[in-house]
Amino acid sequence: MTRGSHLPQTARTQIKICGLTRGEDVHAAVEAGADLLGFIHVPKSKRFVDVDQIECLLQLVPDHVASVVVVQNAAEETLDMLRDRLRFKWIQFHGDEDVDVVRRYRGYKAQAIYLDRDLDEPLAKLDPGAPFNLLDSAVAGASGGTGLTFNWSLLAEWPGNLMVAGGLTPDNVGELIRSYAPWGVDVAGGVEAAPGVKDPQKIQAFIQAVRDAEVACD
Numbered sequence: 001m002t003r004g005s006h007l008p009q010t011a012r013t014q015i016k017i018c019g020l021t022r023g024e025d026v027h028a029a030v031e032a033g034a035d036l037l038g039f040i041h042v043p044k045s046k047r048f049v050d051v052d053q054i055e056c057l058l059q060l061v062p063d064h065v066a067s068v069v070v071v072q073n074a075a076e077e078t079l080d081m082l083r084d085r086l087r088f089k090w091i092q093f094h095g096d097e098d099v100d101v102v103r104r105y106r107g108y109k110a111q112a113i114y115l116d117r118d119l120d121e122p123l124a125k126l127d128p129g130a131p132f133n134l135l136d137s138a139v140a141g142a143s144g145g146t147g148l149t150f151n152w153s154l155l156a157e158w159p160g161n162l163m164v165a166g167g168l169t170p171d172n173v174g175e176l177i178r179s180y181a182p183w184g185v186d187v188a189g190g191v192e193a194a195p196g197v198k199d200p201q202k203i204q205a206f207i208q209a210v211r212d213a214e215v216a217c218d
């Protein structure tokens with residue numbers, strides 16, 4: 001399987017471990033080889049971390065790992081405050097934010113893939129100017145951290161660098177890589193012992209499964 005037309009076959013899949021709330025989990029994800037770490041600043045999330053917590057957790061992230069703050073329809077004052085106070089690489093916009101806001105804050109967008117809806121809508125919303133687009137499963141009333149997979153076959157047709165989220169686990173991520181070789185993968189619940197509490201062995205197993213599947217693709 002080819003890795004989209006945009007990357008050479010040998011490119012390494014970008015791996016994001018999301019929903020970190022504890023220092024030991026940051027260390028575990030870094031040691032296991034994660035490329036991006038996500039901190040969720042969405043009040044309704046069971047993985048919510050406040051600004052003080054994020055500030056402390058960011059101090060544990062080495063320079064070679066990209067940190068991401070996840071927001072969902074946050075007010076501009078909140079976005080300004082996050083930008084002014086915290087040192088992170090990206091803001092992940094996980095709501096209905098329009099492209100102007102995403103670009104102004106140098107972020108990227110999570111496109112909701114509603115499992116019961118037509119796929120033309122998220123496809124039309126993909127931002128070709130973005131460094132990458134995140135595709136994540138959504139159902140009525142829940143977008144983000146659903147633990148559900150969407151139909152990956154659409155990845156064969158969609159353009160640009162795509163990061164896939166939604167229901168990934170150490171057991172299914174290898175199949176995703178071997179079949180569609182997305183630019184990146186993103187996991188929250190699939191590497192947890194409990195909501196917001198990561199399991200270091202699951203993190204290691206997830207990253208190993210990605211790397212093993214890449215070798216199988218070469």
Ligand SMILES: O=C(O)c1ccccc1NCC(=O)[C@H](O)[C@H](O)COP(=O)(O)O
Pocket residue numbers: 018019038040042045046047070072094136143144145146147148165166167168186187188189190
């Ligand atoms: O994970 C959450 O609780 C969450 C809540 C609200 C907005 C975004 C959220 N997560 C963002 C992510 O990037 C997750 O990694 C992604 O949704 C995948 O979650 P999962 O299906 O549990 O692997």
